[in-house]
Amino acid sequence: MVSDLLAAVSFRVRAAFYALTPAEAFCGALGSTPNFLSEAFPVILLLAAVEALYIRAKGRDDQWRLHEVVVNISSMGLANGSALVLFRGAELGLYTYVYENWRVATLPWDSRLTYLYALLAVEFAAYWWHRAAHEVALLWSAHHVHHSSEDMNMFVAPRVSIFRPFYKWAFYVPLVVLGLPPATMVVHMQLGVIYTAWTHNDTIPKLSKVVPYLGHAIEFVMVTPSHHRVHHGANKYCLDKNYGMVLIVYDRLFSTFAEEKEDEPIVYGTLKQRDSYDIIGVQVEPARELWAKVRSMRTLGDMARALFYGPGWVPGAPRLGREEDVPCVKGRKKHQFNVPAWFSFYLLVNALSVFCCYLEVNSRYNEMDKWQPIVLVAYLALAYAAVGALFDGRRHGPRLEVARLLLFLLLSRAYPLFEAPAVNQAHALVCGLSLLLSPAVASASASRAARRAAAAAAEKEEEKAE
Template sequence: MGLITAAIPFFLLAVLIELTLDRWRGWGLYRLNDAIGSLGAGILSRILGLVKVGILMLLYIPLYQWLEPAYQSLGIHWSLENPWHLVLAVIAYDFCYYWKHRVSHEINIFWAEHLVHHQSEDYNLTTALRQSSDLVPLGWIFYLPLLLLGMPPEVLITAGAIDLIYQFWVHTQKFPKVRWMEWILVTPSNHRVHHAQNKTYVDRNYGGILIIWDRLFGTYQEELDDEPCIYGVRKPLNTFDPLAANLQHFKRMWLDAVYTKRWQEKLTLWFRATGYRPADAEAAMPVASSDLNNFRRFDPQIDRGLRWYALVQHLIYSGATLALLSNAGNFSYASLALMVLMLVIGLVVNGRVLDGDARCRYWELGRLALLAATLPLLPTGTWLPLIGYCLASAITWWVLVFMHKDDTVTSVRN
């Protein structure tokens, strides 16, 4: 089990503690739909990782093995048992992460992958778990220079996990500025700036653990007392569907490439500055940006029973994901892929339920019927619990939707 997978239960416990404090103190940091949308994106990222090939290791390991004699002749030797080696590895990794993160904000195709992490219009610990699924993986490019240091793959993986785990805690609004920390480390304050879409804050503070890279390379911005952060992206997602979240910018670039008449534009728009669109495509298919002077979060109101249903389904998907991550080695690739597919469909439909999409009236029943139909293809040990799950979910859904009585929840304060 990797460090990140092992840390997931602690992440969820921290989310639960912050949520409890939020409800007790009345902070208003959490909305059910946004939290499930973020956590759903995180689940999607982890489960797709079970059926994808990790390009970084696919390239890094053979290159390292090819260069290993040169490392040995130079006396380069890294050890995870040496704490100073690990500290140096994390610093080197964080430097590469800074440039990867910065380019992810500055070039269209890289932004298409990273955008997912910024779509939430709330800012709490669930935002940290809102991760891209790397449908078009490109970030590996930035870590290949670590071969110049002779860094072994296992050291790289460990340093990367530490870097990512550290970033979890900075996604909170309730940790104040600590002056000495702001000069050295990424903190909740300077990372709030990074997630804000205010003109003053946009595209700043890219560091993972160390903020000194931003100070060195001119991308640092302090959080200002008179400029409250407005979270989210300029072109809002407006859905809690995690698959749509991963496809948002890719879809826009693809439509622009199909529509624009110039071949030069079709080929180069992917690698132009973030937000660049061919003039003819933009004129024909305008996309409105957020009005930050009158900003309102995407917050469709649905029946209270459906909100509870979506929450229970999300908790079931979370439990299934943890079980799958822990026992992936016990399943054939075909069984694993099928279980991942069923979870993906569930996450998509659950997100659309929270959107208030009327088509979910039948989509959810269709999902449950499809899951029941795939039982013969799944391990026999899953049959009984899945049959019970399908029956209970179908009956509950039928009562909530087809025997419906209006019980809409009150609006959430924006």
């Protein structure tokens, strides 16, 4: 009994750090692919909680802020929920079709050599999609959301884009053409994503400081928190560096590696940092800005370049823009989220309650009719739009919030789908209590809007004075 428990814990821990044996990762068919994320999730959550407690104990509250965590988790629910409905296995079906009809070789799925090849090949594909997401403006408009957090902790890892599934698959298709079994590829894709959780970390120092010789060796081959801190930095030396997800060797090979500097604190976020916590807005605003840039171009060629050159490109500049045009962001202060504690708690409870609805959809997806997950994911979008509008103090926020609360209560009465599962019953209770607070919520949201407007006006005055 004890040995079985220890074996299960060991498996979960090793899954979180890409440390499973080849035999444990062997998988012959997509239908039998293990859900390694579910296995590793308790370990990741425990590590994230320990990190949060450590940050708080050290008095570094600016590196773990609750409103940022809420946006991060909500982004994951929105992105994964929409992908679940929009793609419904299409990506896996594509890999299977290409493998069965167009592959030029056949690699055994239960070979140690195939395991090693898969590790290197999947990481190679991940390096290039990640690099393309930074160097192609159209793809950056999607990837931007992951870099928009001003904090750096393990809860930043799930802050992903709803648009990522539209392009990421293209970088993995060549691997199945070359004979990598789709199930093997998906296993390594899972393990690679899981590994990135611990690298989103501003607490763990360079491993070479902790374990002098072994740490140097690990940092030469593997991506570590120090490497990934650089990737998330807005400092000039950090931009477009350290794309690796698991291995840092491709960055060293293709000259995109940068060492973390001891004498220059990293500023996290994007170059043009927004004072916004709108869950929907952080997803779609970069695309709106890109479209405005495209429309401002005078020729079709420049329109195409605005889409497919770097996000910093302007007419007459090199593909990735001019280095001298990049602003210096050293020492930049973070935007503050100043609201009453009860209002912050209200947003937290509702955002997490909505996220639990996503988990419910995900757990019962295969049991549902086609229309049922669509309705629930549409509700997720509406709910996050309402909560996000309240986050940002938008005028329509309180009205939208009341509308989504009433809608869910009506749906939970009209359809057993919404009424039966315990999590949806709990969410209905949260919605009912939230309705009672709607006048106070509207007042708090209006106060936040007024403060933001005053701050924006003061910032404009400062710019004029300069």
